[in-house]
Amino acid sequence: MRRAALAAALVILAAVPWWVGGTYYVNIASQILFYGIFALGVNVLAGYAGLVSLGHAGLFGIAAYAGARIMNNGHGHIAVTTGALALTLVAAAIFAVLALRGTGLGFVMITVALGQIVWGVAYRWISITNGDNGIAIRDRPSPLGLSLASPAGFYWATLAVFLVAVVSMAIFVASPFGASLRGTRDQPRRMNALGYHVWMVRFLAFLFSGFWSGVAGLLYLYYNQFVSPQAVALTASAEALLMVISGGTATLLGPIVGAGLVVIVKNVASAYIERWNFVLGAIFVVIVVFMPEGLVPGTQRLWRWARAAASGPRVSAAG
Amino acid sequence: MSLWLVLAVNSITLGGLLFLLSAGFSLIFGLMKIPNLTHGSFFMLGAYLATSLIARGMDFWTAALVGGLLVAALGGIVERLILRRLGGAELAQVLVTLGLSFMIADVCLMVWTGDPIRIATPSALRGATSLFGLRFPTYRLAISLIAVVFAVALWALLDRTRLGAMIRAGVDDPAMARVVGIRVSRLFTIVFCLGAWLAGFAGVIGGPILSVYPGLDQEMLPLALVVVILGGSGSLLGSLVGSFVVGFLYNFGQAMFPELAYVVLFLPMLIVLVVRPQGLFGRQTA
Numbered sequence: 001m002r003r004a005a006l007a008a009a010l011v012i013l014a015a016v017p018w019w020v021g022g023t024y025y026v027n028i029a030s031q032i033l034f035y036g037i038f039a040l041g042v043n044v045l046a047g048y049a050g051l052v053s054l055g056h057a058g059l060f061g062i063a064a065y066a067g068a069r070i071m072n073n074g075h076g077h078i079a080v081t082t083g084a085l086a087l088t089l090v091a092a093a094i095f096a097v098l099a100l101r102g103t104g105l106g107f108v109m110i111t112v113a114l115g116q117i118v119w120g121v122a123y124r125w126i127s128i129t130n131g132d133n134g135i136a137i138r139d140r141p142s143p144l145g146l147s148l149a150s151p152a153g154f155y156w157a158t159l160a161v162f163l164v165a166v167v168s169m170a171i172f173v174a175s176p177f178g179a180s181l182r183g184t185r186d187q188p189r190r191m192n193a194l195g196y197h198v199w200m201v202r203f204l205a206f207l208f209s210g211f212w213s214g215v216a217g218l219l220y221l222y223y224n225q226f227v228s229p230q231a232v233a234l235t236a237s238a239e240a241l242l243m244v245i246s247g248g249t250a251t252l253l254g255p256i257v258g259a260g261l262v263v264i265v266k267n268v269a270s271a272y273i274e275r276w277n278f279v280l281g282a283i284f285v286v287i288v289v290f291m292p293e294g295l296v297p298g299t300q301r302l303w304r305w306a307r308a309a310a311s312g313p314r315v316s317a318a319g
Numbered sequence: 320m321s322l323w324l325v326l327a328v329n330s331i332t333l334g335g336l337l338f339l340l341s342a343g344f345s346l347i348f349g350l351m352k353i354p355n356l357t358h359g360s361f362f363m364l365g366a367y368l369a370t371s372l373i374a375r376g377m378d379f380w381t382a383a384l385v386g387g388l389l390v391a392a393l394g395g396i397v398e399r400l401i402l403r404r405l406g407g408a409e410l411a412q413v414l415v416t417l418g419l420s421f422m423i424a425d426v427c428l429m430v431w432t433g434d435p436i437r438i439a440t441p442s443a444l445r446g447a448t449s450l451f452g453l454r455f456p457t458y459r460l461a462i463s464l465i466a467v468v469f470a471v472a473l474w475a476l477l478d479r480t481r482l483g484a485m486i487r488a489g490v491d492d493p494a495m496a497r498v499v500g501i502r503v504s505r506l507f508t509i510v511f512c513l514g515a516w517l518a519g520f521a522g523v524i525g526g527p528i529l530s531v532y533p534g535l536d537q538e539m540l541p542l543a544l545v546v547v548i549l550g551g552s553g554s555l556l557g558s559l560v561g562s563f564v565v566g567f568l569y570n571f572g573q574a575m576f577p578e579l580a581y582v583v584l585f586l587p588m589l590i591v592l593v594v595r596p597q598g599l600f601g602r603q604t605a
Contacts, residue, residue: 052410054417098589101596108413109354109544110592113585116541120581127578234537238417245414278425284418288411289404 013159017152026151027223028267032260033155033162034219039243039255040169041212046241047250048178049205050185051107054237055095055115059210061122061232063088063217068135068227069128077141085214092210096203103188115237122229134228141222148222158219165212169252172208181205182250239280246287248294257296324453326570332459332528334566335466339521340539341546341558342473343514349490349553350510353409356416357397358518359540360423365390365519366531367427370436379441379523387520394515398508406504420536428533438526462524469517470559477555486510490553542569545588551598560599 012019017026038060045051067084075083099110122129129135140148148154172178183191184198192198221227230236239262247258262280269279291298344358369386373379397419405411440458447454477483488496489503497503522531529535546565550557564587572583591599 052413098592101592105352105354105409105413106596108410109548112354112356113541113544113548113588117582117585120584121579124581125578235421238421241414275425275429277421281418281421281425284421285401285415288414288418289401 010163014156016159017155023151026155028263030151030155030158030223031267032256032263033158034216034223035240035243035263036256036259037162037165037212037219038216038240039247039259040165040252041209041216042240043244043249043251043255044169044172044181044205044209044212046244047254048173048181048185049202051099051103051202051206052241053099053111053209054108054234054241055099055111055113055118056209056213056240057232057234057236058115058118059088059092059095059213060217060220060236060240061118061227061229062091063214064221064227064231065122065129065135067218067221068137071137072135077143080141081218084218085211088210088214088217089207092207092214093203095210096206100199100202100206111237112234115232115234119229119232119234122232129229132229134226134230136226137221138225140225154223158223161215161219165215166252166256168212173252177201177204235277235280238284242280242284242287244294246283246291246295248296248298251294251296254294254296258294261295322574326574327567328455328459330567330570331563332462332566333569334563335463336521336525336528337542337546337562337565338466338559339469339517339524341543341550341562342469342555343517344543345547345550345552345554345558346486346510347514348547350486350493351402351412351507353402353412353416354544354547355511355514356413356540357420357423358514358543359536359538360420360427361390361394361515361518362522362525362539363427363531363536364393364423365522366438366526366529366535367431367436367522368519369523369526370431370438370531373438379438383520383523386523387516390519390522391512391516395508395512398511402507402511403504420540424533424536431531433533435530435532437530438523440527458527462528465524470555473555482509542584545584547598548588549591549599551600554598554600557598557600 016029020026020029038056042053042056045053045056063084066087067080070080070083071077095111095114098114099107102110123131125131140154142148143157146153146157148157180191180196180201183194183196184201188198191201217231220231243258243262244255245258246261247256248254265279265283266276270276273279287294293301340358340362344355347353347355347358365386368389369379369382372382372385377385397416401415401419402412405415444458444461446457448457448460449455450460475483477486485496485501486506486509488499488501489506493503522535542565546558546561549564550559550561565584568584568587569580573580576583
């Protein structure tokens with residue numbers, strides 16, 4: 001049953017370019033996938049570690065900028081990918097060492113500051129980042145001779161990466177490491193007493209989270225073939241967090257649903273109104289105030305309730 | 320006047336403005352335990368409101384007071400209607416302040432458009448003043464003086480009045496403060512309004528130097544964050560010292576490494592975090 005549903009979902013996902021109708025929608029689907037990867041990365045910290053980061057757009061942006069620079073220096077796509085991801089991991093390690101000086105709100109504040117440093121570099125260090133004008137790249141990669149230039153080609157490549165991300169998240173959540181990370185979120189002192197190195201667990205989780213944020217940043221670069229300080233702004237970090245929170249933290253499906261919600265609302269809203277930031281802020285406020293658990297856990301609760309209500313009468317009818 | 324002296328004067332002026340901004344931020348953080356991410360928006364909104372008030376014929380100082388009051392009223396509404404509902408859920412409160420900051424920024428863009436607006440320097444304070452045989456821009460001296468006056472007034476408020484004693488009690492141990500009969504939740508509103516007022520007022524008097532433009536909020540907020548991380552939250556002295564450190568770093572950094580000014584600004588913060596995470600003047604909390 002579960003396997004059949006999973007297989008059906010895979011088929012539906014893989015077939016998106018045929019049934020969704022139009023390249024515009026295929027592109028939106030690609031956006032949902034790479035923002036979904038980003039949200040999954042943010043969720044490792046915000047959901048499973050209880051560490052809310054408002055600086056992850058910095059890591060996302062470092063990967064995108066590094067990729068753009070390496071590519072424009074004439075290197076191939078393998079060098080771009082490995083170089084950008086290696087640099088993102090180094091940056092994530094530095095972020096982690098500094099941000100893990102605090103927990104809770106201290107962590108939030110430090111990540112805001114770190115994210116703003118990256119933004120400041122992107123915006124002001126013009127000789128490296130070309131400032132507000134951003135950096136454009138020539139073309140998308142063609143791994144194994146497959147061209148990603150078409151929307152459908154790019155979609156499938158993103159889908160492949162996305163599936164790897166989801167599987168790695170599922171393995172991570174079920175693993176002893178995932179369990180120990182949740183332990184450090186709920187009972188850091190007991191975990192410490194049990195002999196776990198709480199700091200190291202969080203540090204590794206930060207690297208894992210940073211890695212997928214970097215992958216998403218690289219896909220963002222390939223998708224847009226352009227990166228500017230906008231990708232690194234506090235708004236971008238907040239959007240990623242909104243995806244996680246609106247979908248439901250510490251769930252596998254939540255961040256993906258949230259990414260879909262934000263990307264669709266963003267595209268729909270920006271078609272009708274200019275004030276996307278206002279809508280974003282308002283959604284944030286409404287969700288936090290009225291639906292703090294997020295959409296996926298909220299719907300799950302409703303579903304359980306509905307099933308219980310539906311099975312209740314049947315039992316009484318049988319008896 | 321030499322370049323270095325100009326930079327020093329500018330640094331002190333920026334430090335003064337930052338003190339007004341971050342003192343409220345620090346008090347709110349110390350008492351309510353939330354970094355109020357709308358604080359930069361309050362600064363910008365105060366300045367924008369004042370431009371409209373001045374355009375309707377109000378004089379600069381009245382506009383500064385009234386602009387601050389309007390922002391304080393907004394702060395009060397936010398605290399009473401939204402933050403209060405989320406009592407205790409600190410993370411949710413932070414996220415709400417972030418959402419509000421986007422909404423305020425967008426409303427400002429809609430009302431006052433994207434063009435920078437300059438607030439005219441009050442006529443009495445134009446020109447330069449001679450001091451110790453050197454000539455200083457009068458308005459910048461005035462801002463430094465205002466910052467000093469506010470620093471003394473806030474210190475007196477916190478250290479010498481009954482309200483101040485209650486706020487300090489709330490910062491140190493909210494549960495115990497409640498037990499001895501202090502209405503901590505009312506303190507929250509008072510401190511939030513006071514902080515919002517200070518930020519709005521700072522935005523107005525900063526207007527003649529910085530101008531008002533979209534993005535000013537996102538530029539000031541990290542500065543306030545750095546000040547509070549440097550100085551330690553809930554500490555007035557920490558805000559004062561942190562503000563001037565940041566003021567100097569920002570101006571000298573911009574003169575010496577224009578492309579990296581923003582990064583230079585964060586270095587001392589990183590050092591403090593590594594060496595003394597509670598901030599220079601913060602107390603270690605359990």
